[in-house]
Amino acid sequence: MTGIRQRRQLLREARHLAPGASEEAEHGRRVFAEGRGPVLTDLDGNQYLDLASGTLTQSLGHGHPEVVAALTAQAHRLWNVHDSATPDRADLLELLARLLPDHLDTYAFFSTGAEVVEAALRVVQATAEPGRNRIGALRHGFHGKTMGARMLVHWDIGHQSFSGNSVLGYAPYCYRCPLELQYPACDVRCASLVRRHIAAKPNVSALVFEPVLGAAGVIVPPPGYWERIGEACRDGGVLLVADEVLTGGGRTGTFLAAERFGLEPDLVTLAKGTANGFPFAVLAGRAGLLRRPEAAPPGAYASTFASNPLGIAAARATLEVIERDRLIDRVRVLGDLMETRLTALHRRFDVLGQVRGLGLLWGLEFVTDPASRTPAPDIARAVYTKALDLGLRVALGGHILRLAPPFTIDEALLDEGLTLLADAVERVVTP
Incomplete structure (x- = not known):
């Protein structure tokens, strides 16, 4: 239960803070004060095993010492010079080229997922052939809350509709x-329809997609889905734009989730x-796209916080640890453990x-x-809050809970967290 210090803090915030927080914050009502590795501590001193990794972000856990050191050293040197070159930027570029x-040998740096998705859309729009004035996307997809990202998935707000182009x-x-x-009797009919209505259409310039749909509840495609669509898009001249804001960096057991499905995205x-x-984001792409004059006029890849030295320092430190410690191999081992435990959990509860x-x-x-x-959001919320009371944090969204532990968690702690979830x-x- 939320302690007295946290309740007082939340009451202070409520006087001025706008509503509209995430379901996790609204129903969890915790004030987290500190994070170390896979463990969070709240304002009352209670500890939680964080199997949500922040907002599915802390690949190395909270407060990783090498990332903290890199950020601290950079904070003493330089914070922002727009997108001018800084000493560490070339190192990060070369590191990305290895991973x-x-x-995908050319890169631009931004600050958020939605911002980098918008940048990818600009590249598509700038380089599309005449007549290819539409963009494909997937139902249930999520690419951010900015207008271009919302238009992709026909996410209208209020009475305003701006979704006619996708x-x-x-x-x-x-x-x-x-x-x-x-499946499999369907012969992956959904993929056949994507091929017909997107990949084969001469007025479609690109397909923007999550290889594994994250916000929708970790929707993993069956064998054959991406293989058929990828080939059809390539044959039809439709660019493949993989949104790996969530999955990129090793979370699915390969550096890009696209690699697990044999995809070769253009962006x-x-x-x-x-x-x-x-806050840091990367747009990676083929040189033939990102270096085209139409896609790269002055300022095309610049914004106030794009390419900032602090983000570069954090990204370089994070990716160096992932590469050096072979953490993506570790992800696959821990993923097998999760599959075994969660499959058993599935069998236990209707x-x-x-x-x-x-x-x-x-x-x-x-x-x-x-x-x-029938979706049961009430049950999902109840499990989420009960898990918090037991000392476990997961990610809540509607009737779905998501788990995304840090790559650095050990087997014993991960097993403990899954036991708490079952409890x-x-x-x-x-009851």
Whole structure:
């Protein structure tokens, strides 16, 4: 339960803070004061194992000493000179070139996920052939809250509609197939329709997609989905723009989730874990795109905080640790442990409609019963808050809980966290 110091702090905030916080903040009502590795401490001194890694951002856990040292040293030297060159920038560029697929050899730096998605859209729009004036995206996708990102997925606000320029294809949401088919008998019909309505259309310039749909609840595509779409887009001259803001940096067991599905995107966006939660984002792409004069007039890749020295320092330190300590191999090992434990959890409780994930990114979908598959946000919220009371933090969104532990967590702590999660589910469904 929230302690007295936290309640007082939340009351002070409420006098001036606008509403509209995340579901996690609204229902959790905690005031976190400190983080070390996979552990958070609140204002009353209670500790929590953080299997959400901040907002699915802390690849190395909270307060990693090498990232702290890099940020502290840089803070003493220089903070912002717009996008002018600084001593560490070339090192970060060369590090990215080692970690990313060879064809993604040119980079631009930004500060947030939505900002880098907007930059990718500008590149697509600037380089598209005449007549290719539409962009494809996937239902259930999420690319940020800015206007261009919202337009992609037809996310209107109020009475204003700005979504006429994108074409939506079917996401590989097998558990709730909109075509009412069953995999594999369906022959991946959703992919065939994306091929027909996006990849084969001469007026579509690009497909913007999450290889694994994160905000929608960690929707992992079945075999054949991306293989068919990727090939069709390449044949049809439709650019592939992979939104890896969440998945990039190793979270699914490869540096890019696209690599797990044999995709070779033309542009990739990264943020969240790239700088261990410090605001920093990367647009990676083929030189033939990012260096084209139409895409690179003066100021095209610049903004107030783009390429700032602090973000560069944090990203360089984070990625150097991931590379040096072979943490992506570690992600695959820990991911196998999560799969085993969560599969067993799924079998125990009927309210768990589906458990799905890759590497250290997992989603738990709660339903009222397995037959109707009716979403059960009340149950998800109850499990989320009960887990907090037990000392475990996960990520809440509607009727889905997401888990994204730091890459540096040890097996014993991860196992303890999954045991706490099982305990929380049991206490909610069998009070």
